[in-house]
Amino acid sequence: MTTFSHISVQDVANFDGDVAIVDIRDPQSYANGHMPNASPLNNDNFSAFVENTPKDTPVVVVCYHGISSQQAAQVIAQQGFAEVYSMDGGFEAWRANQSVVTE
Template identity: 70%
Template sequence: MTDFQHIAVPDVAAKQASMKIVDIRDRQSFANGHMPDALHLSNDNFAAFLEQTPKDMPVVVVCYHGISSQQAASLISQQGFEEVYSMDGGFEAWKLAQPVVTENT
């Protein structure tokens, strides 16, 4: 049994206002483009994320292609979160169909 679920890009797009999006890609990739309202999640802010995010808030983990997000989603779900998703296809799939935010660094 898995402790997280898979979710498709269109489903995230439809529900993202009620979800916490966490992007685990490297800082430079995140700065170059990420999903709207996504949090860049790293070892540096993981503890703060756990403290500040309600456990009943659905969490969607995003990586490059939807592979490493599965391990991170499993880890987050083990911290007591009720709904944790790994987004299939990752950010690469998102940017083909959805808006992307960039940061000027």
């Protein structure tokens, strides 16, 4: 069974190479602040993400605190992606130590 791994904020910040960072928080929270290069992911664009993202691209799933991202990461892993991560601590942990982009 395909599954996901946990990844730390620091490891995401230091990630070398292509990575798809998907933010599953609500649109208002995303607009108020998100990780650089993160894309919002929700039910409306999920199938497009699966179709348009190469399956060998590592995917990092981000939520508020690293809880709901685990379930989402599992679903994404089941779509055939080779590397899927749930970021421990979520966006709140990222915001405490890293730069944030607002719209």
